[in-house]
Amino acid sequence: MSHLDLARLQFAMTSVYHFLFVPVTIGLSFLTALLQTGWHRTGRAELLQLTRFFGTLLVINTAVGGVTGLVQEFQFGMDWSAYSRTVGHVFGAPLATEGLAAFFLESTFLGLWLFGWDRLPRRVHLATIWLVTAGAALSAAFIMAANSWMQHPVGHGIDPSTGRPQLNDVWKLFTNPVFLRGYLHVILASLVTGSVLMLAVSAWQLRRGRGPLAFHASARLALVVLVPVLLMAMLVGSELGVTEGKYQPMKIAGAEAQWTTCRPCSFSLFQIGGGKNDDTPTKIIAIPHLLSLLATNHWNGQVLGLDAVQAQYQQRYGPGDYVPDIFIQYWSMRVMAYLAAVVLLVGLWGLWLLWRKRLSTARWFLRVAVWIVALPFLMNTAGWLLTENGRQPWIVQGIQLTRNGVSPSPTTTTVGTSLLVFFLLYAALAIVEAVLISRYARKELAPPPVEGKPQPALTY
Numbered sequence: 001m002s003h004l005d006l007a008r009l010q011f012a013m014t015s016v017y018h019f020l021f022v023p024v025t026i027g028l029s030f031l032t033a034l035l036q037t038g039w040h041r042t043g044r045a046e047l048l049q050l051t052r053f054f055g056t057l058l059v060i061n062t063a064v065g066g067v068t069g070l071v072q073e074f075q076f077g078m079d080w081s082a083y084s085r086t087v088g089h090v091f092g093a094p095l096a097t098e099g100l101a102a103f104f105l106e107s108t109f110l111g112l113w114l115f116g117w118d119r120l121p122r123r124v125h126l127a128t129i130w131l132v133t134a135g136a137a138l139s140a141a142f143i144m145a146a147n148s149w150m151q152h153p154v155g156h157g158i159d160p161s162t163g164r165p166q167l168n169d170v171w172k173l174f175t176n177p178v179f180l181r182g183y184l185h186v187i188l189a190s191l192v193t194g195s196v197l198m199l200a201v202s203a204w205q206l207r208r209g210r211g212p213l214a215f216h217a218s219a220r221l222a223l224v225v226l227v228p229v230l231l232m233a234m235l236v237g238s239e240l241g242v243t244e245g246k247y248q249p250m251k252i253a254g255a256e257a258q259w260t261t262c263r264p265c266s267f268s269l270f271q272i273g274g275g276k277n278d279d280t281p282t283k284i285i286a287i288p289h290l291l292s293l294l295a296t297n298h299w300n301g302q303v304l305g306l307d308a309v310q311a312q313y314q315q316r317y318g319p320g321d322y323v324p325d326i327f328i329q330y331w332s333m334r335v336m337a338y339l340a341a342v343v344l345l346v347g348l349w350g351l352w353l354l355w356r357k358r359l360s361t362a363r364w365f366l367r368v369a370v371w372i373v374a375l376p377f378l379m380n381t382a383g384w385l386l387t388e389n390g391r392q393p394w395i396v397q398g399i400q401l402t403r404n405g406v407s408p409s410p411t412t413t414t415v416g417t418s419l420l421v422f423f424l425l426y427a428a429l430a431i432v433e434a435v436l437i438s439r440y441a442r443k444e445l446a447p448p449p450v451e452g453k454p455q456p457a458l459t460y
Helices: 003-018 022-042 045-078 081-115 122-151 170-174 177-207 212-247 249-255 290-296 306-317 326-355 363-389 412-441
Strands: 156-158 165-167 267-272 282-287 394-396
Touching: 003 045, 003 363, 003 412, 022 045, 022 122, 022 177, 022 212, 045 081, 045 177, 045 212, 045 412, 081 122, 081 165, 081 170, 081 394, 122 170, 122 177, 122 394, 177 212, 177 326, 177 363, 212 249, 212 290, 212 326, 249 306, 249 326, 249 363, 267 290, 267 326, 326 363
Parallel strands: none
Antiparallel strands: 156 165, 267 282
């Protein structure tokens, strides 16, 4: 593999791995805050037990996720210095603000929440967990603003002395249409991830008859949040597809492996072939007009084919292959959508059982609810593959090609060695995370608090 291939693989590995933790932090902090708010208002002991139980899982996840995020940011200097040098005046602003403001806001108030039990007034302590949630969401906002600029560059001009982009309108970064829909989609996907995780842990505990009153409450909360949020995520994801169809038509055409321009356009549920850019797939079970709706919001909307967009890009940017890996585009889209449908069906099943007052005794549902815990992580990974692969060969759409953003100094051996080291390190962290999460998720609830007895900080 070339230096470029290894650098891309290394950044892809760290990005995908880091994003396994981000949605859990955002989603689980929100749900934990809801549990603590419920305890604050009602005084129900089981809500306090659940707050501390799921708060332990939140802290473990945040600790590992923070470490992986720092490594990812250092790679902009190690592997992508040419990219950082070219677009640092734009990309660096939201990235630095995320680290200096949002991340420290989140970590500071997480520490206050963690060690502030019965040391802070109840209202102040409740505010800290909500500020943790706000910090996590704000951190994602700055990262998404930077990433959305790479997808659709706005709010900049070109410095005539250097030929590099220069930020001249911060407001446009945060009103970028790709950012507005993409950020909302990430927040909703995070709430889905947190809800499924809470549902899976609650179902595991209910199957074993532990804390039936408490874990019935957490399962109910997870289901009540999961279904409407997942429906909204699907709607926002569809609107994001329309936005990307406008600004990145190659990405949308690649997601359907649509080589020729069509009007109206069908959406295929399955295909044979298409793994290579010159291999037109055979589409199976095509749904008429659906691609037109997804890409344009119109029944008979036109979708440009890969060949047409390739010709446009060659005319605008010069000779080159501007078609991304079609196999990744096509199947990332379907993995994300099909698994979301599975999670939605399980959520609706759970709401029906909740309405029938059979949730805690429905053995088959509790088994299924445990096993679907992996699906949101696969959905999130597929979504990022769809987003980032669809931009290739650009690292910044229309401004810089990926091959021109790689650092010139590291050798192939250096990058390959660091890739191996990171892989082994991340594998070790994954084992530690899995052991800790599974260990504490299977623990019994702590005894209800005794009136007048101080609550200790969370312990591990």
